[in-house]
Amino acid sequence: MADGSARHSAALVLGALTDVYERGWQPQDVLHVTGRHFSDVKAGLIASLLLAHAYRVTPLAWAPPAWSDQIRAMALAEPTADAAARRYAGSAAEHGRPGCGSRERPGGGAGHPSLPGIGSAADRFSAGGLVLLWQSLPDWPHLCPPPSLWSPHAASAGPAEGTPAADSGPRAVDPKVPARIRGLLAKAESTDFPHEAEALTAKAQELITRHAVDTALLHRDTDADADGFAVSARRIHLNNPYLREKVTLLSVIGRVNTVRTVWSKRLAIATVIGTEDALEQVALLYTSLLVQCTRAMQARSPGAVGPGRTAAFRRSFLVGFATRIGQRLAESHRQATRDAAADAGVCDGALVPVLRAQDDAVRKEAQRLFPHSRPTHAGKVDPVGWCAGTDAAETATITAGGRRIPGRVPLPGA
Incomplete structure (x- = not known):
């Protein structure tokens, strides 16, 4: 029995x-x-x-x-x-x-x-x-074929029907770059020395930016339309606390890298949609910047206050950090694009049609996967926490060699 x-x-x-x-x-x-x-x-x-x-x-x-x-x-x-x-x-x-x-x-x-x-x-x-x-x-939505559709042929053919193969289209110059980026960021997250973490993160960001721009340059000689881009999706699992605020950080990082984010509050899972290279960049950047944000948030959280006050501060800290990080990443992206275009001997606007076509492809795939999604907005913020998070974002390392993107003067420590 x-x-x-x-x-x-x-x-x-x-x-x-x-x-x-x-x-x-x-x-x-x-x-x-x-x-x-x-x-x-x-x-x-x-x-x-x-x-x-x-x-x-x-x-x-x-x-x-x-x-x-x-x-x-x-x-x-x-x-x-x-x-x-x-x-x-x-x-x-x-x-x-x-x-x-x-x-x-x-x-x-x-x-x-x-x-x-x-x-x-x-x-x-x-x-x-x-x-x-x-x-x-x-x-x-099926992001890859379910087991009932597996076969020796399907295993070698790639993604599910309706999803372009991830390896179609132009390839980046150095396929080993993603592995090098992962190694650098893994070391940055494990070290107890902030300056070492900043140097490792900076080197990783330099590789991420150049890898993305080199890939775009390879596309510029092809037909720049939405059908020419292989767009895929992956799911990122988030853990308590402050889920909505963590999604805000993920979303702003994605937006700069032409990646769209769809969030399921009930399941605590975000789906990111973009090119395979861009998805990898976003996942790596999100992990690294969340580590930096968490360290700064814990160091600056107010002491001798109730748990509700601390939670409000930390939620707002994350939102402020995410907002300013999005601005800095956008500035870094524009500068890196200009530098790479100059190195390639093309004008600054040469990549505009390609980047626009990539954004169109991502938008179409996001709409296909999630036709009923709707935008969400952050709730109320604690001004002290928001300003402290914005200040912390000013010192987060996102550029090559530790050089910080010019911006506003950092606020006094809150």
Whole structure:
């Protein structure tokens, strides 16, 4: 009886997960939302379920790169969960455990393994709770093909139908640049020395800016229309607190880089839409600047006040920081474009048609994916926090060699 219960629970959970994937969700999306709902459950338990599904149910060898990268990242982050999932997948195969849509072999029930994370009282969540949660999730736009459409041909063909291939069109001169940028920013976020972090972030920004402008220069000799740009989308998962304000920072960074941001408050997930290079730049810049903002915000938060006062200050700090960062990034973008155009021997306006066509392509794809989205606005702000955040944005490093973009005189420390 216990074995039959385990099989029933496994079928329910794996089937519900298959269904939610078919409705546009991806592994890291499900991990994020499930973790927010079952906040008292360790991430490893949830990851073990998703990994077990990946190894037992899906043809992972045929998965699109974006999907397999998420599974790989999950496995690296939770090695114990990965080991449990692999044991389950191997044992289930030995005992005839069916994948979704397959038939169980006669006599395969004896010694049936338990699905990782389900069935123990210590796990603190049930198969029924997971199934109800996943069934309640809304349908989402498919950012890559769901598992039912995978095949050896589809795995090599690229994104889902209707989405241009990410590797079509002109390529940047140096494909190793994104990896170098990630390495620099990872070091910047891990160091305890502010000056070292600024130098690393500055070098990363220099590479980001030049990489983007070089790519645009490669486009200028092609037909500059919206159909010539390969636009894709990815989801960025945000965590409490101050979600709306963090989205504001992400949105202003995206706007400068011709990336549109669509935010789901209920799910705490933002979808960013743009060219693949631009999406990578925005994700890297957002992570780095959020680290800088958080450090500055904690250092300047008022002491000896109530929690409500501190929260209002910090929310407003983030908004002020985001507003000024957007202005500085725009100034940096204009200057870098002028410098790169001069180096290439073309006039300042040579890239205008290309950049306009790129913006049109991004706008069309955002409208296709989210036809019913509407703009949102920040709420009330605390003036002291807003000014302190604006001041902190003046000293955040976003340019090459630590050189700061000219702007207004920084305000006195608030």
